[in-house]
Amino acid sequence: xxxxxxxxxxxxxxxxxxxxxxxxxxxxxxxxxxxxxxxxxxxxxxxxxxxxxxxxxxxxxxxxxxxxxxxxxxxxxxxxxxxxxxxxxxxxxxxxxxxxxxxxxxxx
Amino acid sequence: xxxxxxxxxxxxxxxxxxxxxxxxxxxxxxxxxxxxxxxxxxxxxxxxxxxxxxxxxxxxxxxxxxxxxxxxxxxxxxxxxxxxxxxxxxxxxxxxxxxxxxxxxxxxxxxxxx
Numbered sequence: 001x002x003x004x005x006x007x008x009x010x011x012x013x014x015x016x017x018x019x020x021x022x023x024x025x026x027x028x029x030x031x032x033x034x035x036x037x038x039x040x041x042x043x044x045x046x047x048x049x050x051x052x053x054x055x056x057x058x059x060x061x062x063x064x065x066x067x068x069x070x071x072x073x074x075x076x077x078x079x080x081x082x083x084x085x086x087x088x089x090x091x092x093x094x095x096x097x098x099x100x101x102x103x104x105x106x107x108x
Numbered sequence: 109x110x111x112x113x114x115x116x117x118x119x120x121x122x123x124x125x126x127x128x129x130x131x132x133x134x135x136x137x138x139x140x141x142x143x144x145x146x147x148x149x150x151x152x153x154x155x156x157x158x159x160x161x162x163x164x165x166x167x168x169x170x171x172x173x174x175x176x177x178x179x180x181x182x183x184x185x186x187x188x189x190x191x192x193x194x195x196x197x198x199x200x201x202x203x204x205x206x207x208x209x210x211x212x213x214x215x216x217x218x219x220x221x222x
Binding site: 044093097098099100 | 214
């Protein structure tokens, strides 16, 4: 069965500091991996997906199949990045499983 | 464009009562999902559907039933509510096909079972 692990429930950094939100997964097939974000009082929304290899709002994430990881990174955190971040995996039966989430707080 | 709409947004039930949450999407998406969100546990998949008339169990299906009689609607039912089902419920949808990608979420439905 697929599993997504986000080891940090809470993460706090100062504005301008680098930030890395960790995500590890277990899946025997070829997964699709995503990062979703939930800002205060807003709907959950897609931040980025591994197949597009893009940078959104300064965030990037690289799929490391050897380490089964998909960590989210940003070199300089901003206060508006404070939110709940979820890593998600879509398997070959098209279910979408989420990790427990990491609440990021960026302090001024 | 409404996207994904959930009703009701709030509901308080007594233990043993039944209720149905409705999810409607206007994007002609094939796939629809129901999740529950609990502190420290993230989003857990309850049931999902890959097309009209089909449903499948997710991670935490016990105590819930679903139906997808119309492509645009996905109903989540609680036959006999329990306090452990107090949660925020999210519906989501996405298109089918290779690299189907992004889930579109509803605003959530907060359910309290006393």
